[in-house]
Amino acid sequence: MDKYTVIQEIGKGSYGSVYKIKKNNDSSGKNYCWKEINYAHLSKKERSQIVSEINCLSQLNHHNIVKYIEKID
Numbered sequence: 001m002d003k004y005t006v007i008q009e010i011g012k013g014s015y016g017s018v019y020k021i022k023k024n025n026d027s028s029g030k031n032y033c034w035k036e037i038n039y040a041h042l043s044k045k046e047r048s049q050i051v052s053e054i055n056c057l058s059q060l061n062h063h064n065i066v067k068y069i070e071k072i073d
Contacts (some may be wrong), residue, residue: 004008004034004072015042 016037023032026071039047057068 004032006034007031032069033066 003024004021005024007022010018010020010033019034019036020033021034022029036052042050042055046060054068054071057066061067
């Protein structure tokens with residue numbers, strides 16, 4: 001998370017939180033969303049579904065779909 005600065009929390013749900021962030025050392029002024037997921041209470045099936053969703057999003061490139069940029073550890 002060293003490459004990003006959190007601007008504000010956008011929302012919170014049962015699976016985690018979503019934050020508005022900015023990339024450090026980026027002069028474009030673009031904002032990004034960071035979805036933080038709490039895996040502690042998820043079943044094995046739910047974890048598998050999240051991994052499948054991430055894999056699918058990482059392959060998509062459409063103006064009506066949020067673009068997956070990278071995984072942040």
